[in-house]
Amino acid sequence: MITRLVDRIQTLRATLWTLIAPPLVWAAHFLLSYLWASVLCAKRGAFATEPALFWGCTVLALVVIVGCGVIAHIQSRVPGDNPPHEQGTKVDRLRFLAYSTLLLAGLSFIGVIFTAVPVLFLTDCR
Amino acid sequence: MRVRPGTIVKGLCGTALLFLSGCNRHQSALSPFGDDAARIQVMTVVLVAGAVVIGIAVAALMVWAVRLPANRLTLVGGERFILIAGGIVPSAVLLALLIYSLPAMRPRDVSPGDLNVAVTGEQFWWRVRYEPPGATPLTDANEIRIPVGRTVRLRLLGGDVIHSFWIPGLAGKVDMIPGRENTLVVRATRPGVFRGQCTEFCGLSHALMAFDVVAMPPEAFDAWLAGQQAAPARAAAPGQALFAQHGCGGCHTIRGTEHAGTIGPDLTRMGARRSLGAGTLPPSEANIASFIRHPEHHKPGVRMPAFPHMPEREAMAIARYLKALR
Known part of the structure; x- marks a missing residue:
């Protein structure tokens, strides 16, 4: 099944969807973190003792980002000539977008973790 | 023009000497007298040491790369190195620093029995109100006394414009915003007289908006607070009538x-203060008299009206009266 999935990914053409998904997920998670904390603090007056919703959303965000990264990684490994891949060909375009997606996914992954870590330590509404 | 290395070293040393003039023990984040400031100091040392190590490593790497014979570096190898040393390692280091520093940002726990002190930033002085649990509040100005070893909750308020409250030796700084209450929970670790300062530009005399901080042994603090809460006996003095005659009581409480x-600072303990005009002048009678007649000479933009028509002997009489208030 995994082989079939990899084969399927490799047949995908260059796409912007996987490129923009990780930063969008990061932005959505960032917004959710602040809204979640401020709404809970305003309504309860105390920080959430079991932030299951938050951690569930964090894991979901990381899974989506890792998924985009994996797709990009597989796409970037198309066989071809040596670098630099800077020609206006389909293969080079795919490599460029895939590599950009991979780097953006990495950045978004770190961003989500950096946004989530304070919830572990700052369990306070002040 | 060629500059000798010796000249550069002398120039740097001379400049460094100028910075030494800022060294002191009463208003310095490097001389902490509170738990939070001590943690901030340790973190500062760790961060500076780490930054120096990383800076030297990057410089050494640059020298190594520049001196390397041609064609020794490949594009793939270089990109991989940039990914690891420029992406993965910094991310890991930053994550480690975040995890290391976050616990210090967690507010200290408070209990209902802890002393509250409400401090309001005004142009250009500090309204201080001690709110001991179960006792009558006490209003004062331009001086904050705290008991050593006990948790104190500072309620920070903005009276007119945005100010910022900072006692470098005690804790980090917190903004005072009109219409909003910010909280700073502190604990002093050693007694002494220290200094705090407004650290958000708030008007012409922003730099002249300081205050004294007296960290006292807990028993001495309790005795002081109890003594202040008792109604003070006031003997009639010549300056007292002049104080009333010139309408000073319209703004000041004694x-x-x-x-x-309640518009201006509470003057009940004026004679016991360590400074005049929120850390601006030594509290001598001559300075008090001068401040009454021409406050704008000492604090530009001050809200207190000037009394240039007041004869100097009357100003001195009021100053003597205020200096005797304890």
Whole structure:
């Protein structure tokens, strides 16, 4: 099944969807973190003792980002000539977008973790 | 023009000497007297040491790369190195620093029995109100006394414009925003007289908006607070009538008298303060008299009206009266 999935990914053409998904997920998670904390603090007056919703959303965000990264990684490994891949060909375009997606996914992954870590330590509404 | 290395070293040393003039023990984040400031100091040392190590490593790497014979570096190898040393390692280091520093940002726990002190930033002085649990609040100005070893909750308020409250030796700084209450929970670790300062530009005399901080042994603090809460006995003095005659009581409070103005600083303990005009002048009688007649000479933009028509001997009489208030 995994082989079939990899084969399927490799047949995908260059796409912007996987490129923009990780930063969008990061932005959505960032917004959710602040809204979640401020709404809970305003309504309860105390920080959430079991932030299951938050951690569930964090894991979901990381899974989506890792998924985009994996797709990009597989796409970037198309066989071809040596670098630099800077020609206006389909293969080079795919490599460029895939590599950009991979780097953006990495950045978004770190961003989500950096946004989530304070919830572990700052369990306070002040 | 060629500059000798010796000249550069002398220039740097001379400049460094100028910075030494800022060294002191009463207003310095490098001389902490509170738990939070001590943690901030340790973190500062760790961060500076780490930054120096990383800076030297990057410089050494640059020298190594520049001196390397041609064609020794490949594009793939270089990109991989940039990914690892420029992406993965910094991310890991930053994550480690975040995890290391976050616990210090967690507010200290408070209990209902802890002393509250409400401090309001005003142009250009500090309204201080001690709110001991189960006792009558006490209003003061431009000086904050705290008990050593006990948790104190500072309620920070903005009276007119945005100010910022910072006692470098005690804790980090917190903004005072009109219409909003910020909290700073502190604990002093050693007694002494220290200094705090407004650290958000708030008007012409922003730099002249300081205050004294007296960290006292807990028993001495309790005795002081109890002593202040008792109604002070006021003997009649020549300056007292002049104080009333010139309308000073419209803005200033002196407990034990009919003067109960709340626009300006409470003057009940004026004679015991260590400075005049929120850390601006030594509290001598001559300075007090000069401040009454021409406050704008000492604090540009001050809200207190000038009394240039007041004869100097009357100003001195009021100054003597205020200096005797304790």
